[in-house]
Amino acid sequence: MNQREMKLLEKAFIAEFEEGAHGVIGVMQTKSKVALKLVEEGYLIKDSQTIGGRFPVTVHGYRLTHLGRITYCVGC
Numbered sequence: 001m002n003q004r005e006m007k008l009l010e011k012a013f014i015a016e017f018e019e020g021a022h023g024v025i026g027v028m029q030t031k032s033k034v035a036l037k038l039v040e041e042g043y044l045i046k047d048s049q050t051i052g053g054r055f056p057v058t059v060h061g062y063r064l065t066h067l068g069r070i071t072y073c074v075g076c
Contacts, residue, residue: 029061
């Protein structure tokens with residue numbers, strides 16, 4: 001795994017952590033082709049999250065899989 005791929009896993013891990021700690025959106029958004037490669041390899045999954053309210057907004061992005069979490073944590 002190269003440095004760009006690990007950096008994307010780190011961003012997804014931080015988004016996941018922020019969701020649990022502060023209740024913000026836990027979906028990492030990116031247009032990177034590296035993210036699509038990581039989806040194919042099983043490290044990330046495509047996901048969406050809807051923010052309710054009078055005018056609901058759906059945020060599309062990526063989340064870590066268990067393989068992605070383990071790979072990132074071992075890489076640290």
